[in-house]
Amino acid sequence: MRVFVTGASGFIGSAVVRELLTAGHEVTGLARGDASAAAVEALGARPHRGDLDDLPSLRRGAEAADGVVHLANKHDWTDPAASNRAERAAVETFLDVLEGSGRPFVLAAGLALPGLGRASTEHDRSDAHGPDAPRGGAENLALERAGRGVRVTSARFAPTVHGEGDHGFVALLAEHARRTGAVPVAGEGANRWPAVHRSDAARLVRLALESAPAGTVVHAAAEEGVPVRDLAEVLAQRLDLPVRSVTSEQLAQDLPFVGAFLSADVPASSALTRELLGWEPTGPTLLEDVRAGFYDR
Template sequence: MRVFITGASGWIGSHTVDEFLAHGHQVLGLARSEASAAALQAKGAEVLRGDLDDLDALRRGAESTEGTVHLANKHDFADPAVSNAAERAAVQTIANTLVGSDRPFLLAGGLGGLAPGRVGTEDDVSPFVGPDSMRGGAENLAFDYVDRGVRVLAARFAPTVHGTGDHGFIAAIVAAARAAGRAAYVGDGANRWSAVHVTDAARLVRLAVEGAPSGTRLHAAAEEGITAREIATAIGAGLGLPVVSVEGDEVASTLGWIGFFFGMDMPASSVKTQALLDWEPVGPTLGEDLAGGGYFA
């Protein structure tokens, strides 16, 4: 299969490219820069130059391949409206291009806000609807195309997709701890984060594109829920810093922008995903990755 991947040079995307290539597929990767294009070509992938705002490039990429994996996102936390609008436009463009083709279209999402106060499952419908909601309501928008001949797949990723080289949420929490001179969690630290190793996440994406039925919600979560206090304690041990609780104004002053997310409760089950795809996570746990020291080098 020839697969179009947006975000192909990103953290999850680069591992997903490797996964598809290693299993005999061809990859057309969207690349914004010369450096990203060169990195993709070095792996043996084809390159389509463009970015998330280049709707014509997205259209051409989806049209010329046998499946699309949409992993790119602006992640503009200072102006989320910009990210939401770009995501909705991208998803709508790709989905419109694939109408009547029965080709797979996997789009990335997150587990935040899915099931407050309990463990989220694949049966939970996304509460985000409409252009002004998180990610522009892209998951629900995409599912509108299930009855229009698009094999829509929603992959919801754990808040931490960890591993060597990670520059996501855990790396941001580590950086905040360094800057503050203390490793912090919010309140009593009992809120939970699900987690998955990046190689397991990439394998899930490949398996889903190869065989998951249209309309499937998939959870890329190997560990159901690790408490924020456990995460902060591991970071404190790795950096040799005290571990403290913060509340109120201290959250922003100690943790910065990541404090809002680190205080959220985002546990999730992947029992149905594992059974459907015969997907068994085998990568290191988050605790093992933190204990390994890579985040503190």
């Protein structure tokens, strides 16, 4: 099928584009500028100029496609409200184009549901509703529209999608550790993080695009919950630094936005996803990638 992908030149998006092309799909990738366009072309896909604020461009991309994979997010930590509004507007635009067509729409969502006291499952629902909610409440907005002729799938990604070139939470933690001389953990670091290698995440997106029923939630979590203490100790060994226990409040202050996630206990199961789509992760674990030195610099 012809697939329009936002975030196509990013860490996860580029892996998704390669996965789709290998499976025989045609891919058009959203590109903000010359560098992004060149990256999309280098992958073997066709660039489509625009960004998340350019709704007419998003509409044209979706209209020309047999399916849409929406992975881009502005992630403006200085103005999260603007990021949330942009995400909701983009998703609304895609849903308006796809409504009544039966075409697939896979959107990225966060896999962080704290306070459950257990591993979250695909049946658990986020309480994020409305334009002022995280990500503009886009997941619930899309799932609500699944009954209107759009084959919606929410792909919830683990907080850590890892691999060579990752510049997400673990990379930011490593950068902070090098700067301060220690790898911090909240308390004893017993809280857990799900994780997935980006090759496994990309394969899951393709499977969801091809066959997930409308209204499906899938969990891109190869590991249900890596203890943050284990992550900190392996990272500290690589960086030749100590592990330092701090309060959750101190961690959130020292590492804005990232620190709050590092303190959360958010294990997540992907059992239903594996059963539904036959997805079996084969990539390296998070600690294997840390040991491989991908976060040393």
